[in-house]
Amino acid sequence: MARQSSALIYLFGADRAALALTGQQLAVFGFEVQSFDRVAELLAAMHSASPFAVLVDTVGADVIAQLETQIPLIKRLAHGPIFMAISGEPVSRQIALMRLGVTDFVNRPLDIQKLVARLDQQLDQSAPEPYRVLVVDDSDAMLKWLELTLGRAGMQVHKTHDPLDVLLLLERHKPEIVILDVYMPEYEGDEMARIIRQQPRFDGVPIVFLSTETNRPRQLMARSMGGDDFLVKNMPPEELVAVVSMTCERYRRLRQWMTRDSLTLLLNHTTLIESLETAVPRAVREQDVLSFVMIDIDHFKNINDQYGHMAGDHVIQSLARLLRLGLPPGALVGRYGGEEFAIVLPGVAPLHAAHLIDALRQRFAAFPQGAEKVATFYASFSAGVAPLQPGQSAQQLVEAADLALYDAKARGRNQVLLYSATGSPSGAQGK
Structure with missing residues (x-):
C-alpha cells in the first residue's frame, strides 16, 4: 500500500514566498517541485520536461492575463491536470478558464492537505493497480485463454489446475476475484467455494463459476454454494473482461470501506x-x-x-x-x-x-x-x-x-x- 511518488509538479505565481512554502510542503510528500514566476520560464521548462501537474496561483492580474493566452499550450505540454488557485471567482469565470484548459480549482488560502489528496487521486487514476485474478480450471487450454484474455486487459492473473492449491494461492496473492471451473475431475467448483467461504479472511472475495453449463437451475444451485456469478465458457472475451472488471472494482471499493480508516485511508x-x-x-x-x-x-x-x-x-x-x-x-x-x-x-x-x-x-x-x-x-x-x-x-x-x-x-x-x-x-x- 505504500506508493512511491516522484511526480513532477510545476508551480507558477507572482508570490515567491508562497510558492516556496507550497513547494516545501509538497516535497515532504515525495513530489518533485519546480517554481516559476515568469510565463516564458514556465513554458521553456515544460518543453524540456513535461510535468505531471501544474498549479497556478492567480495572484497578480497582469501576470495571469499573460498566462491565460498560454493555457492551451500548457495543457498540451503538461499531459496532466492544471490546478488553479482561486478566491471568490464567479462561476462564469471558472467556466471560461475550464474552456481554456484548466482542469481543477483549489481555493485560496491553499489547503495543502486537500491539494495532496487531489494529486494522490490523480496519480492513482493515471496508474491504477491491476486487478488480481485467481483462475482454477483443470483444462490447460482454458487456463491459457483466461490468462491471455485477462492479461491483455492489464490484469494480474494467477492460475492453477489443482483445486487443492486454492487456499494457499488466496493467502499468497490476495486475489480480488476467484474464477472456478464448476466441473473438475476430483473436486467440483461448488465444493471449493464452500471451503473458501468457511475461511473468515476470504469470506468476501468474489467467486465466479465458469462452465459450459447452461441449465439455469444448476447455475443457481452452484451460486447457492457460495458463488457470486456464473459465466459460460464460450462467452465473448470482451464480456469476460467487463464482468471481471466490474466485480473486482465493487470488491475493491467494499474492501476499502471495510478495512480502511476514513480519515487517513490507512488500514484500520x-x-x-x-x-x-x-x-x-x-x-x-x-x-x-x-x-x-x-x-x-x-x-x-x-x-x-x-x-x-x-x-x-x-x-x-x-x-x-x-x-x-x-x-x-x-x-x-x-x-x-x-x-x-x-x-x-x-x-x-x-x-x-x-x-x-x-x-x-x-x-x-x-x-x-x-x-x-x-x-x-x-x-x-x-x-x-x-x-x-x-x-x-x-x-x-x-x-x-x-x-x-x-x-x-x-x-x-x-x-x-x-x-x-x-x-x-x-x-x-x-x-
Missing part, C-alpha cells in the same frame, strides 16, 4: 492486527526477518487545544501520507488509534527499520503544518521498533514495540528507539 486497527497475525507465522515459516513499529504524534492534545481539531486532523493526515509515500513495497501501515500509527515491515531487519522510520521522523518534523486561518506550526513523532523474536506471538511483538515507544517518549520524544533482545529499548535515533 482491526485489519492491521489481522495482517500482523498473518505476517508473523509467514515470517517464521519462511525464516525471514520482520519488524513492527509503533508511532505516536508528540503532544497531540496540545496541538488540538492550541490550533483546533481541524488542524489536528491535518497533522494526522500529513503523517499518514508521509508513511504511505516513504515506506518500502510490502509494508503494511495502519492507524492504530487516535494519533497512533503502526507499521508491519516484512523482510526488513530491525536496525534498517529504525533508520527508515527515523528518516521519516526528520521529514515530518520539518514539514510546515497548518490549516485554513491557522498559523504555521511544526509537529513531531516518537516511535518504537521491535524485531520478531523466536517463539514470539503477534501480541507480544506489539507489546515490545509499545514499550520502546513508551521509552522514546519518556526520554524526551521526537526520537526512534529500537527494542533490544534483552528487553530494554536501545539504539536511540537523534532528536
